[in-house]
Amino acid sequence: MTDAVNSTPVDFRAFRIHNDDAGYRGGIETMNTQALSAGEVLVKVAYSSVNYKDALAGTGKGKILRHYPLNGGIDAAGVVAASTDPAFKEGDKVLCTGSGLSETRDGGYGEYIRLPAQWTIPLPKGLSLRESMIIGTAGFTAALALLRMQDNRQTPSLGPIAVSGASGGVGMLAIDIFSRAGYEVHAISGKAAHFDFLRDLGAAQCIDRHQLAFSGKPMDSARFGGALDNVGGPMLAGLLPLIEPYGNVAICGNAGGIAFESTVMPFIIRGASLLGIASAGTARDIRDRVWEHLGGDWKPQHLERIATREVSLDQLPDVFGRMLAGDSFGRTLVRLNTSHQI
CATH class of the missing domain: 3.90.180.10 (Medium-chain alcohol dehydrogenases, catalytic domain)
Structure with a gap:
């Protein structure tokens, strides 16, 4: 070099x-x-x-x-x-x-x-230089998740997208980006004091993490068309049984732990997909696609x-x-x- x-x-x-x-x-x-x-x-x-x-x-x-x-x-x-x-x-x-x-x-x-x-x-x-860094790795990660989900046939018609860790940087930008792309977003956060702010960013519903009770069943009534999970651990395990047939769960964080317990049922009965989002090593051609969206049709409106x-x-x-x-x-x-x- x-x-x-x-x-x-x-x-x-x-x-x-x-x-x-x-x-x-x-x-x-x-x-x-x-x-x-x-x-x-x-x-x-x-x-x-x-x-x-x-x-x-x-x-x-x-x-x-x-x-x-x-x-x-x-x-x-x-x-x-x-x-x-x-x-x-x-x-x-x-x-x-x-x-x-x-x-x-x-x-x-x-x-x-x-x-x-x-x-x-x-x-x-x-995008201005300033706007690009408000987006930064956090917004790039959220947009990369959306790109991978859509490449795997995610559409707004499947139902709302759950965003966990919604009051963090990735979560806030995900609400803005997914809403901009035409999805209904349900924000999951343990910080209820921020719910009005999250609604202003585009969240159609806000769910208190502390009051979210997962059944623990291998399968449950479908509630979300897909999810962007910033948390991992029990949150990821709880979301998987709630995904509509052929919906996607993109995982990009581990604040709730690196391990989770689940079954094969969401995958072999509903055809759900679990997509890993590793933004740091993203290939150049995919980076170009993501940033093109972020400067255009997916540009967050509340930077x-x-x-x-x-x-x-x-x-x-x-x-x-x-x-x-x-x-x-x-x-x-x-x-x-x-x-x-x-």
Whole structure:
């Protein structure tokens, strides 16, 4: 892989994560663009975002990084500063989500990032850099779930879509995206105080997780045409018997646990499908399809409401702590280079 042309190295600030003899730690450092991970496209970052995975990586509460040190942040959007790939030129607006960021290569929590051209996505028409990072990995995951469900013959006519973990970032964006695509959405959340907000995003019904009683039967009366489950564990086990024939359940989270007990009955009697959503390693052609939808017919209509906080690099530790404690709501943007030039 060829390094991006950068005849004038630049010093910049980044939230960098170490794990060495001095222990696990993350904080603001000044580094040089020459020290960034290799890639063909050097980007001046305008915005990133905070995902649960970022909080785990930034605090060491989860084993996210494969090697150290690396800059945190699994999302980045900004303007090309230099490129050796003819597909990108200086001044182009681009984004990247997942694709090894803050796992095997430097992520978006720096004023600059160097990306492989293979994973650099031109900013879709219809989206600003800011909007693309309100969406970020969370919205990409929700839209990827919808794409996979529709590729497997999910349609609004099958019935409402249950969205668990609905008050989280993926859940909120899923409500907006699925509603935009013509689906009736039933939001499941343990935070009843947020129900009015979820209805404003497009949820037709809100279901209190604490009052949702699953029968435990291998099969139950069908209630949902499909589901996007952010929780896993007992939630996933409880949803499967409630899915209409040939409906899909997309699973993208494990807040409720990595194991679940079920039977083959929903699959062999109703033909239900369980779809795994692994957004970080999504193939480029599928990424392009998802972002085309997100900039067009699936573009969320309530992005500025969902973006409840905007912070600087220096404020990241506080954000990580609150997120891991369950005390966060909506999407948090990270502001880097946001001058009028970009």
